[in-house]
Amino acid sequence: VITYWAPYVWLGDGVRPDVRIQVYGGRIVAVEAATSSVSGDQRLPGIVLPGFANTHSHAFHRALRGRTHDRGGTFWTWRERMYQVAAQLDPAGYLALATATYAEMALAGITAVGEFHYLHHQADGSPYHEPNAMGHALIEAARRAGIRITLLDACYLSADSTGRSPHPRQRRFSDPNVAAWSARVAELRSTDERHARIGVAAHSVRAVPAAALPAVAAAAGDGPLHVHVSEQPAENDECQATYGMSPTELLHRSGVLGPGATAVHATHLTGTDIAVLAETGTSISICGTTERDLADGIGPARQLADAGCPITLGTDQHAVIDMFEEARALEMDERLASGERGRFSPAQLVTAMTGHASLGWDGAGRIATGCRADLVSVRLDSARTAGCDPAQAVFAATAADVDTVIVDGRVVVRGGRHTLGDVGSLLLAAIEPICTAPA
Numbered sequence: 493v494i495t496y497w498a499p500y501v502w503l504g505d506g507v508r509p510d511v512r513i514q515v516y517g518g519r520i521v522a523v524e525a526a527t528s529s530v531s532g533d534q535r536l537p538g539i540v541l542p543g544f545a546n547t548h549s550h551a552f553h554r555a556l557r558g559r560t561h562d563r564g565g566t567f568w569t570w571r572e573r574m575y576q577v578a579a580q581l582d583p584a585g586y587l588a589l590a591t592a593t594y595a596e597m598a599l600a601g602i603t604a605v606g607e608f609h610y611l612h613h614q615a616d617g618s619p620y621h622e623p624n625a626m627g628h629a630l631i632e633a634a635r636r637a638g639i640r641i642t643l644l645d646a647c648y649l650s651a652d653s654t655g656r657s658p659h660p661r662q663r664r665f666s667d668p669n670v671a672a673w674s675a676r677v678a679e680l681r682s683t684d685e686r687h688a689r690i691g692v693a694a695h696s697v698r699a700v701p702a703a704a705l706p707a708v709a710a711a712a713g714d715g716p717l718h719v720h721v722s723e724q725p726a727e728n729d730e731c732q733a734t735y736g737m738s739p740t741e742l743l744h745r746s747g748v749l750g751p752g753a754t755a756v757h758a759t760h761l762t763g764t765d766i767a768v769l770a771e772t773g774t775s776i777s778i779c780g781t782t783e784r785d786l787a788d789g790i791g792p793a794r795q796l797a798d799a800g801c802p803i804t805l806g807t808d809q810h811a812v813i814d815m816f817e818e819a820r821a822l823e824m825d826e827r828l829a830s831g832e833r834g835r836f837s838p839a840q841l842v843t844a845m846t847g848h849a850s851l852g853w854d855g856a857g858r859i860a861t862g863c864r865a866d867l868v869s870v871r872l873d874s875a876r877t878a879g880c881d882p883a884q885a886v887f888a889a890t891a892a893d894v895d896t897v898i899v900d901g902r903v904v905v906r907g908g909r910h911t912l913g914d915v916g917s918l919l920l921a922a923i924e925p926i927c928t929a930p931a
């Protein structure tokens with residue numbers, strides 16, 4: 493049994509001072525009030541929060557950070573740059589980039605990632621000798637970085653809703669048909685269920701024609717199923733033109749929505765869409781820093797939450813990897829759009845930061861007996877956090893204030909340092925060969 497003591501711990505819906513947490517076998521076995529640490533206790537500084545869940549990631553987009561702002565690129569020119577980066581990656585290069593990216597996530601207090609994986613094949617679209625080589629690289633990357641992964645293998649079949657064949661630069665993402673995708677995903681197995689699990693995704697109603705959507709839903713079984721929904725008005729227009737309904741309605745009629753499903757972005761919704769998402773128990777992954785970076789718009793997060801949808805958060809294209817920033821984006825964007833403060837309480841923001849259920853991980857996201865020992869200690873004495881009310885630390889802290897990160901009982905970050913060493917150097921070594929190569 494390892495015993496931790498912290499001056500502040502997030503328990504239930506708020507902060508308790510002076511708490512001792514006992515950990516054994518990767519689980520929390522006791523949580524108790526203790527006015528001071530005793531010999532044998534490991535002292536965690538600041539406030540201890542449950543480990544964060546990053547419910548939407550494309551690991552390779554990390555190579556785009558700070559490289560897409562020239563000449564005022566639009567969403568579609570950003571996408572061109574993304575294709576250029578994708579074209580440079582092979583399994584070894586992706587392993588290096590994803591390991592560094594997931595290590596950056598660990599530094600930010602993220603203990604589980606939902607990797608929405610669509611970079612499947614060789615640059616010409618032909619499969620690797622091992623057809624899931626890229627997926628296995630992502631699972632191995634998370635293992636090295638010390639965080640859990642739910643690999644959401646994304647079905648990607650067409651260039652648009654009319655079913656046009658993928659553009660040459662989209663061929664790496666694409667399988668010949670939904671049966672071939674499903675057969676490949678069936679071969680994708682986690683060798684260690686404690687660390688990695690397999691889920692599925694439909695890339696979007698642009699990339700998966702309606703006829704293929706029921707097969708994606710069937711492949712999900714009881715596991716997680718994620719899908720990009722209504723990120724851009726153009727996607728809604730195209731879906732209306734092709735099917736005469738919104739993406740949400742199409743996904744609902746195709747059996748995609750439900751308690752295991754997560755709608756990513758959900759930015760441009762109708763009132764009917766919101767009701768359907770709520771009635772089906774679908775979770776939402778809001779990716780605020782990406783949505784603002786790409787000028788997507790502000791989604792109806794408060795309406796979705798009021799309707800009953802669980803709200804989770806994702807760093808998506810990794811313009812920043814900072815779950816505090818994602819949480820604040822949720823509230824601050826609401827403030828700008830509504831003209832009101834206090835749309836999401838600090839407790840609701842912490843709940844959104846810890847949406848592990850969207851990734852199929854039970855017993856995570858809470859500090860309580862029997863739960864996974866995912867603990868994130870955040871300094872309250874930094875230049876950013878000094879003087880803040882611990883109960884409102886989510887409005888002051890950044891990823892740079894994360895001191896210690898424990899994932900399933902294992903210390904991955906201590907004193908703000910990852911066990912792999914200097915994560916900046918790892919990122920540079922992984923990104924430079926990709927971004928200096930000719931497009």
Ligand SMILES: [Zn+2]
Pocket residue numbers: 548550608720756808
């Ligand atoms: Zn995405």
